[in-house]
Amino acid sequence: MRALVGGVGPSWVLGEVPRPTPGPGQVVIRNRAAATNNADLGVLRAADPASGGTGERYVAGYEYAGEVAAVGAGVDSWQVGDPVMGTTPESFAEFVVADHRFVLPRNGLAPEVACALPTGLLTEHGALAAAGFTAGQTVLITGASTGIGLIGCQLVKALGGAAVIGTTRTPAKAATLRAAGVDTVVLVPETDLTRAVLDATGGDGVDVVLDHLGGSTFAACLPATKQFGHVVNIGRLAGAPSTVDLYALSYRNLTVHGVSFGFSRPDHMAGVIAGLLPAALPAAERGEVRPVIDCTAPWSDPDRIQDRLDAPDLTGKVVVTLD
Structure with a gap:
């Protein structure tokens, strides 16, 4: 072949x-x-x-x-x-x-x-599941203009998310993010990510973060997350090392998750893919996630x-x- x-x-x-x-x-x-x-x-x-x-x-x-x-x-x-x-x-x-x-x-x-x-659906839904995401919550998605990030934006809205905040480095991609359901677009690095998220959420922060970037962006997500919120690191496009403020982590009682959906753990992967069937896959079939x-x-x-x-x-x- x-x-x-x-x-x-x-x-x-x-x-x-x-x-x-x-x-x-x-x-x-x-x-x-x-x-x-x-x-x-x-x-x-x-x-x-x-x-x-x-x-x-x-x-x-x-x-x-x-x-x-x-x-x-x-x-x-x-x-x-x-x-x-x-x-x-x-x-x-x-x-x-x-x-x-x-x-x-x-x-x-x-x-x-x-x-x-498939990759976007299983990655973003698996990360949301790890964070215990429920309808009505607010979500920050870093690197939202990537192919996977754009699916995440749509998926959050299809599953009943209250609001999506998405980051991009490219001003020309802001319209694409809004078309994908992003309510607040944050242009980085010229905009302070933590301050922009707090301003958009009345000072509370978001319930869930899906971080595709890592590096200093991951650190900026912690003080932008609501008390008892969840931060999920998915990717490391901005680098794997990150220096974080442990006060932001501890005083907000945050939970940090690391996820990796590779093929070396087939039983785990099978469970993540099966998790798409009840709601995520039907949303794609209805055209709510494209x-x-x-x-x-x-x-x-x-x-x-x-x-x-x-x-x-x-x-x-x-x-x-x-x-």
Whole structure:
């Protein structure tokens, strides 16, 4: 089968790799469209032998949408032909093999839309669940103009959130945030994040923080959180080290969560994905949560995909079509 392969140079190449067959508990999906993620370029560069990378070849990608093509032993939850979407490594390929528990139905969703949903849905819903989010609460989302952050903004509103405060570094993305349901847009770093959040919440702070940035932004979130509130660190786009004010943490009786939704703990991942079924997935099917798609590009032009991922004005996901 064809696939986008890394580890051969600074760009992916469209090559041929063995077509997968399902093992016990697995399904194989005939892929129709795939979506990019923040991790894609980092993995590509780490494998680039021309820049001191490992030179280990791999199939790229983490999100897909298509139909079930084959099922392995012990799988009774899926049948051949079922329209599905999901997240799993090696998704930039004509056929994708996945743990049957990681697969989601894509009822009524076109593949070009569905492929850009799973990572954002499971990450943002999993983080909200960790914080014990309930309808009527206020939420701060840092890095809100990222592809995952934009899904988080919509998801909070779809689940009954009272208000969403979102940050971005780019003034031109403010309109995109408002369209995604953000009530208060905070432009950073020129605006003091803590003060802006307190001003927007009458001095109380927010109930929940979904932090995609880390670094000094994570520290600024603590005094911007309500008494007995929850701060969830999801990403570290601004750096992993952070120096925090322990008075802000302790005097506000805050709870800090760290979350990571990787594939090394399949039972945990299966539980997070199952958590989408009652409310988050139906909201996506109703169109209340839609991925923001920056552009669509054919996988026969991997340089175009990579160039767009590197662009400073990237907004949302790049959808890869399997032409």
